[in-house]
Amino acid sequence: MTHALRLAIDIGGTFTDTVLMDDAGAVLATAKTPTTPAMPADGALDGAGDVLARVGADWSDITGFIHGTTLATNALIERRGARVATITTAGFRDILEIAYERRYSQYAIDIEKPDLLVPRARAFTIGERVDVHGAVRAPLDEEAVPALAAALRAARVEAVAICLLHSYANPAHERRLATLLRAHLPDVALSLSHEVSPEAREFDRLCTTIANAYIQPLMAQYLDAFQRRFEAAGLRCPILMMTAGGGMTTVATAAQLPIRLVESGPAGGAILAARLAQQAGADEVLSFDMGGTTAKLCLIDGFRPQSARRFEIARAERFVKGSGMPVRIPVIEMIEIGAGGGSTARVDRIGRVQVGPHSAGSEPGPAAFGRGGVQATVTDADVVQGLIDPARFAEGRLAIDEDAARAAVARDVAAPLGVAADRAAFGISDIVDENMASAGRMHAVESGKDLGARVMIAFGGNGPLHATRVARRSQIRRILIPRDPGVGSAVGFLHAPVSFEIVRSRHSLLEGLDIPGLNAFFAEMQAEAERVVDAGARGSARHVRRVAFMRYRGQGHEIEIPLPDRPLEPGDVEVLRAGFEAEYSRQFTRTVPGMVIEVLNWAISVSTPPGDVAPVAVVAPRAIVAPERTREVLCDVTGDWRAAGVFDRADLRPGDRVAGPALITEPQTTTFVSADFAAEMDGAGCLWLTRLPEETAP
Numbered sequence: 001m002t003h004a005l006r007l008a009i010d011i012g013g014t015f016t017d018t019v020l021m022d023d024a025g026a027v028l029a030t031a032k033t034p035t036t037p038a039m040p041a042d043g044a045l046d047g048a049g050d051v052l053a054r055v056g057a058d059w060s061d062i063t064g065f066i067h068g069t070t071l072a073t074n075a076l077i078e079r080r081g082a083r084v085a086t087i088t089t090a091g092f093r094d095i096l097e098i099a100y101e102r103r104y105s106q107y108a109i110d111i112e113k114p115d116l117l118v119p120r121a122r123a124f125t126i127g128e129r130v131d132v133h134g135a136v137r138a139p140l141d142e143e144a145v146p147a148l149a150a151a152l153r154a155a156r157v158e159a160v161a162i163c164l165l166h167s168y169a170n171p172a173h174e175r176r177l178a179t180l181l182r183a184h185l186p187d188v189a190l191s192l193s194h195e196v197s198p199e200a201r202e203f204d205r206l207c208t209t210i211a212n213a214y215i216q217p218l219m220a221q222y223l224d225a226f227q228r229r230f231e232a233a234g235l236r237c238p239i240l241m242m243t244a245g246g247g248m249t250t251v252a253t254a255a256q257l258p259i260r261l262v263e264s265g266p267a268g269g270a271i272l273a274a275r276l277a278q279q280a281g282a283d284e285v286l287s288f289d290m291g292g293t294t295a296k297l298c299l300i301d302g303f304r305p306q307s308a309r310r311f312e313i314a315r316a317e318r319f320v321k322g323s324g325m326p327v328r329i330p331v332i333e334m335i336e337i338g339a340g341g342g343s344t345a346r347v348d349r350i351g352r353v354q355v356g357p358h359s360a361g362s363e364p365g366p367a368a369f370g371r372g373g374v375q376a377t378v379t380d381a382d383v384v385q386g387l388i389d390p391a392r393f394a395e396g397r398l399a400i401d402e403d404a405a406r407a408a409v410a411r412d413v414a415a416p417l418g419v420a421a422d423r424a425a426f427g428i429s430d431i432v433d434e435n436m437a438s439a440g441r442m443h444a445v446e447s448g449k450d451l452g453a454r455v456m457i458a459f460g461g462n463g464p465l466h467a468t469r470v471a472r473r474s475q476i477r478r479i480l481i482p483r484d485p486g487v488g489s490a491v492g493f494l495h496a497p498v499s500f501e502i503v504r505s506r507h508s509l510l511e512g513l514d515i516p517g518l519n520a521f522f523a524e525m526q527a528e529a530e531r532v533v534d535a536g537a538r539g540s541a542r543h544v545r546r547v548a549f550m551r552y553r554g555q556g557h558e559i560e561i562p563l564p565d566r567p568l569e570p571g572d573v574e575v576l577r578a579g580f581e582a583e584y585s586r587q588f589t590r591t592v593p594g595m596v597i598e599v600l601n602w603a604i605s606v607s608t609p610p611g612d613v614a615p616v617a618v619v620a621p622r623a624i625v626a627p628e629r630t631r632e633v634l635c636d637v638t639g640d641w642r643a644a645g646v647f648d649r650a651d652l653r654p655g656d657r658v659a660g661p662a663l664i665t666e667p668q669t670t671t672f673v674s675a676d677f678a679a680e681m682d683g684a685g686c687l688w689l690t691r692l693p694e695e696t697a698p
Contacts, residue, residue: 005057006064008493009044010242010265011035013070014292014342014361015461017487017668018047020055021494023063025611029054030487032461032668034371034398037363040071040222041229048233059234066493068242068268071222072215072261076325077314079115081214082158082189085122086206087148087177089165090141093125095206104322114324115314116207117214122155124148126164126177132200132507134170140177149184159189159213163206168198168505189216196257197328199601200505204310204328211313211327212259219258223251240498240536245330246271246305247499247607250535260329262313265489266296267332270305272492273457276482278303278613279684282455286440287334288470289488290463292342292379293359297440298334299447299454306447307560308333309503309549309601330501330603335443339436341379341462342366345409345428347416353424355432367408370401376412378432378462380405384425385634387465387672389646392665422634422641429636433466437473448587455480459488464671468660468689469636472674479677479689486668498537499607500529503549510550510577510597519567522546522604529606543609549601550580552592558600559583619683622655627662635661637675652681 005028010017018031029051036043044067052058075081088095096116105111126148127141152160160181167174171194178190191213197205227239241254242264254261266289273287277300285300299306308331312324338357342365345355355378364372366379368388382388383405390400406421414424444451452475458467464481471479484491502525508514526544533542544565549558561579564572576599581591627645635642644661649671657680658664660673664687673679677689 004063005061006066006494007048007051007062008066008268008490009047009068010268010487010490010493011040011044011067011069011071012265012291012293013074013359014340014365016040016043016047017490018044018051019484019487019490019494020051020057021491027484027491030484030490030668032486034363034365035361037361040069041226044226045229045233048230060236062235063237065230065235065237065239066242066248066496067226067239068264068489068493069261070265072219072258073263073313075215075218076211076262079117080218081117082217083122083156084118084159084161084210084213085124085152085155085157086118086210087124087126087160087162087164088206089129090125090127092165092202093123094120095163095202096120096123099203100322102322104320105317112317112323116325117210118161122157124151128164128173130164130166130170130173132166132169134166136170136172140173142176142180145177145180146184149181152181152185152188157188159191159216160185161191161193161206161209161213163193163202163209165202167192167194168200168205171198189213189220191216196259198502198504199309199328200507201328204326207325208259208327208329211262211325212257215258216255219261220255223255227251238536242268242493242496243499244332245307245499245501246332246496247501248493248496248536249498249500249532252535253500253532259327262327263311263331263334263336266298266334266336268489268492268496269296269459270298270300270332270334270492271496272459272482272488273298274300274303274305275492275495275613276457276480276686277455279616280455280480280686281615282480284454286444286451286454286456286474286476288436288440288456288458288463288467289460290436290458290466291340291460292462293338293340293361294336295339295436295439295460296334296336297436297443298332299444299449301449306333307331330503330605335439337435337439339378339432341377341382343378343432344375345377345381345413345431346375347413351417353413353417353427353431355428355435366405368400368402368405369398370404374408376408376428378428380408381425381428382465384409384421385429386632386641386644387663388670389631389663389665392667392670426634426636426639429466429469433469434473436466437470440470440474451476457482459485461486461669463488464669466672468672468674468677468691471689472676472691477691481671481687481689483685484668485671486666495611497543497607497610498533499605500532501603501605502529503601503603505601506599508599509553510573510599513568513573513599515568515570515572518602521602522567525602525604526606529604533606533608537608540608543607545605545607547603547605548576548599549603550576550597550599552595553598559587616682616684616686619654621657621680622653624657624659625652631663633661633663635675642675649687654681654683654685656681
């Protein structure tokens, strides 16, 4: 091969997705292989070997490698991390116990408190004190360190989360304590809060540092083993890791701050959707990524995914805020629910069909996979409804057992309800589709936005199969299915910039801002972020974005206001005030006269520039394409069995139109065109599904 090639691998809970792209941005080959939980690199190497063989390339042709994984997320959810202890400032031992000083469900008698990973017996303290401005009020008690190290050793800890009061303003005590502890405990991993989450709010900062410490030994070992396996196979370029914020970072940074890898796979999908939105000129988009284990929905406005600085892990009650462990890092904001192809279905004790959040995963997988799975799943329900063509599923790597799927649905759902298997399968689909649509509607309402006017961009192994059914319930009329949708998140990896974002607390009143001090503050943060970016992408230009998080004094939460892309000047105070009042009015209808405005946090993001996005060429619509064959499917509109046209996506040309019901198959997924939708291929090879007017729909 003469071209420089780039490889992306996304290890999910059910499948591992692999994409090979050339230097011009064209996807050359893709693969979807079952994830190997015991040794994730095995499935990744299988996929990489497959795509390289198909284009006649070898490892020496790979000049870029991006990797995303669910391992960090799963380790936190499944509680498979290290034995962690905390060290806080003397007098603040019970930060975890006090939390927010409230119950997340006020009247629940049997409330289950979030598992915050560190019991009080492993919560230690040390004498020191720094105030909110960073001034030292009491020095670090260095003489207490030997006894503290002995207590940690006796507690058999594997990792320590150090979170001293106001260390975001002055990290000197955390750094000194870490140096002293490493001399006593060289084999114990240390996470320092000023490196993990340098923001105010002690409980959130401590929880984030604990989460990082909890997965740090596991992820460091995993990343080292993963890198060694691929180097042994012949890889010569560095491996970059996808982050939750939608950028890439080095393996070394990821090993130090593995909390940034949580939700890294879904972030790749949001990056792809934002790029497609820009390509299509769609200002308001709902990204819908449905895989084998979960479904992820993200709002994208102005070609930029909605972002957040806080989310919760492993909630005791899945949809109740405050019932999980808060993590405060820059992240693409999305809602994720346990609704995937492997989500299991059952009938509860009062006769209701329940789907998810438990998933059959890849081992044993749905009953239809023939790998030992026996529980009915969403994929089994799709098979029973005729929506999956066994001959084209997973590129022939998995043989679909239709009889096993029907038997599982009949036993787990149809028999308890006293209905036929196809009716039970229809019910399973109804429940899971409504769960996903409801989650999307709730997410939009919480953000003050409406789904109805949005374009849905659907991808993932199961996204195109369920897109029309979810869109109908969300009042969405147009759906875009990109090329290679089954491996959409991995494709998104290859379009992500190398970037690093830092959010740091520095409390200031808008009146009387210390402009020189802030410019020095930003210069320090920018240098820190650039060091990370330079390690992954030397020699290229840099895009810098600065943000202030502002609020009225006394409020509990801030809103994000962009700053000029240059050092601040005295006149910018009024620019900031106007920007804050405009955004506050947009979110809350009106401003509050006479209130003092303050800034709690400042953020800077340094990244390689985004690639150019060419608009889609306009093509004239062609005639409706007649199918070469049909397949009986259970129509989701009428509930009757109907003949659906079956099309190979590779045979469709720009401008071709397909009338529903229809199945458009491709190597890693199937697009289901419901009877009340029609499909058309655009000039970029993307499918557009448009809902028909009600008077013309069946």
